[in-house]
Amino acid sequence: MSLRVAARFAARELRGGLKGFRVFLGCVILGVAAIAAVGTVRESISEGLSQEGARLLGGDAEIELTYRFATDEERAWIDNAAVESSEIVDFRSMATALDEAGEEVRGLTQVKSVDGAYPLVGEVELDPQMPLDAALSGADGLPGAVVHPLLLNRLELDVGDIMRLGTQDFVVMAALQSEPDNVTAGFALGPRTIVATDALANSGLLAPGTLFTTRYRLDLPTGTDLAATQAEAQAALEDSGLRWSDARNGAPGAAEFVDRLGAFLVLVGLSGLAVGGVGISAALRGYLAGKTEVIATLRTLGASQRVIFMTYFLQVGALAVLGILLGLLLGVGLPIALAPVIEARLPVPAVFSAYPRPMAEAALYSVLTVLIFTLWPLARARDVRAAALYRDALNQARAIPAPIFLVWTVVLLLALILAATFFSGTLWLTLWTAGGILGALFMLTLAAFAIRALSAFLRPRMRGRPALGWALAAIGGPGSTAAPVVLSLGLGLSVLAAVGQIDQNLRGAIERDLPDQAPSFFFVDIQKDQMHGFLARMEGDEGVTRIDQAPMLRGIITRINGEPAVDVAGNHWVLEGDRGVTYAAGQPDRETLTEGDWWSEDYTGEPLVSFSAEEGEEMGLKLGDQLTVNILGRDVTARVSSFRAVDFSTAGMGFILVMNEAALAGAPHTFLATVYSDQEAEAAIFNDVTKAYPNVTAVRVRDAIEQFSGLLAGLASATAWGAAITLLTGFLVLIGAAAADQRSRSYEAAILKTLGATRARILAGLTLRAGLLGAAAGSVALAAGVSGAWAVSRFIMETSFEVAWGPAIGVVFGGALISLLAGLGFALGPMSAKPARVLRSAD
């Protein structure tokens, strides 16, 4: 009965239109749209990756081997299982060409050498257009190469020119426009070159012990059960160190990255929803304050508290549903409408459509947020008594609502966190985000109180400065809008400040600090007989300050104490792929043992391994454990005899696994060297080494750092966009607060005009008020952002932290500016109104 009455009352009140609810609606729409948009893009990419799995992988399934080709037994299994198969070799090398002056120029390239069957799925696009086979067969007696335009440009090469890989010349037949299976290639330091594997026979690049990866792509019979085939492969080729991927998840790295980034951005989006919640709450409070008389009249006429609560709850519900629908329309419609633009910028395929999951996710978050932020104002309205007709009772209602509403608030908050955990799939990230948002809201609320108290304290001390005095009175006095302004602006700015500080610190750590400690070059694949000459060149160079060198092999840890490694140590990153392995007779100079003893220099007993202490502890290893490492297809089982403190932060040489010399010396291998030199000496070292040893790959650390910084910049800008939406919502809330406050400002301005204030003085007061509030919100946001960034840098990134003052000052000024824009936009009305009319309408 009461519900029906409440519904009738609610419908009658909504007849008046949406006036007073525009900010409410705007906040819901923006919050929903942001989350739905991120979710839709994420889902579209996932769908694209899933639909195009086989193309991205380059076949139905792939077997990857490190550092070696498949054995005859392995080839036999592949040929038996697949209708057709293809072998691809992937490695880094130096490409050499002659420039116009006849001087040699060199550049790092990621070489993919292929057989005649490549690609099993999709097409390689070349410019000029031609079949890949024709391009790779070359011309004028030389094999052909197709080269990424970046490398062509770097080496000043044109189609028809000659380039060299190792000791083999190739004719550049075409520019490589796109390769179907590029997404799986991962983080590449050099642009791509594709050649035929046969053509590398005399290049000296695939000698035993050099670093390369082979991938065997399998075209399986239609209807093959991929999971069963995977199990079969792993059983048949047990302990071969193979890694299996298949079309069920064609680009696992990319899919995981998109999922993680998407989840993270949705969590950033939740901070936008929280800001929206502040606006929703403020808008509802303002609306209900204007309804006090109506509520009191209804109470006089006999309406129960339940009827009052339901009347306004139903209105809020109807508007929230409208806002959510419009938000979904915007959040899903926009990515679909912009699909061609987004697709052009994405390195992965995407299928844009309206997906139910992100819509449900956005709607659920919004419903919970709206409920959390409207419950208290509704509870206050429910408490209005008939006596309110005679005095301002809404403002006298208790600040904390009845216990049942507190319980509901906690329940709804827990539901929101649970939902976010379910959708993002990461409990800790969700809890950290929730903690961050709640912490920031708490800090900002405290700050708003502090700002009000400080303004009230300073006001009497600013006598003789009327404009500043009025501004402080407006901030510190009754009816102050300090709380919603500081909360809405502050939360958006906090996220932005934190992102800015983390980005600057991380980039600073990489770009500024790392080059001071990092080597200038990594030289990879130096053959044993080249080491003497190589070291002689370095030692004779005054610009070289340090050379580190070690035998270099790669291996995969397959078993720990006879058990599959993943069963013992879970998904630790050390187990995710192959790791560098070296051997040494004596203990490395710069590393100290944390546990156990080093073997004697002439030790020849059972294989022993010294393991990195930090990673060993994370994996639960202890002295005496038996590690089985697959190296070149052979298992080497070694006993852990010591743990070492290894510092990976300086980008120098550091091995997780060091074995005794006798355990590995017989295996074919090359050497890795790091060279520390003055910047002036770098060019000569690069030229001399790559010229004298064409098989050796030189990786300039500065280039790698630049590339990694670019990747970081992309991540930071994606996050900054998320934060910008939060800020936009904050701006909307500010506009709402300014609009709600316009009547009192006009009134105040009219009185001041009556007392003799000029428009300039009134404007100065309004400007100071908005600027002070904005700057205060910015400063608090900065404190919150810097604390958050410090915590992330210190505990997650494990880098040093210092405040980046440029972005920091930008945040404070940005806050003041945004607040000014919102405030002054609404100051023009009060400025121009005739005082008599404003005062009369207030009577």
Added chain:
Amino acid sequence: MSNPVLSLQAASLSLDGNAGPVSILDAISLDVHGQETVGLVGPSGSGKSSLLMLMGGLEQATSGKVMALGHDLTTMSEDALARLRRDHFGVVFQSFHLIPTMTAIENVAAPLELAGVADAYDRAEAELRAVGLSERVDHYPSQMSGGEQQRVALARAAAPRPDILLADEPTGNLDSVNGAAIIDLLFGLRERHSATLVMVTHAPDLAARCDRVITLTDGRIATTEAAA
């Protein structure tokens, strides 16, 4: 007789209504002399408050001339009018119109601060003492009764030692006891500052305390009577 401090010559005021312009005041001509007290009476909607607003430059005449202390208010800018009010006028309203974000003393000091008076707060405190509110200086308007708020408004109007006091139904929102006290204070302040007083009122006994009573009907001056 001295020059009038306020002089209206065929001053009219019309406002835009839904059905076209509505005439509020129609060709009012009137002189008010220094230290004179004038009561404006008449039925609701007769234009009393609007006439008072024209005199204070708070409303702009549609036609005619409004002179105050030798200044033509109809040709002055909004800011010039504000400065004139700051230096020479005190205005009291029926609804008090105190700034809600300011305490009593801050409200009273506001016009003095605008004029750059060095001891603005000492003078404001003295004015509050004069209206019997020395215990309420740091209270906000919302913490005071209607009578107290109107006393603050009186103190604020008197603080700049104005030449002209304009009062728009100053007792309209008060009970008779408070109303009588306010009127006593108002006339006392006028006396103290030797100011000219123009007061809109519905109460014939209040009007009778003025030197002259002007009755308005439908935006025109119906009668002008000197006090008995």
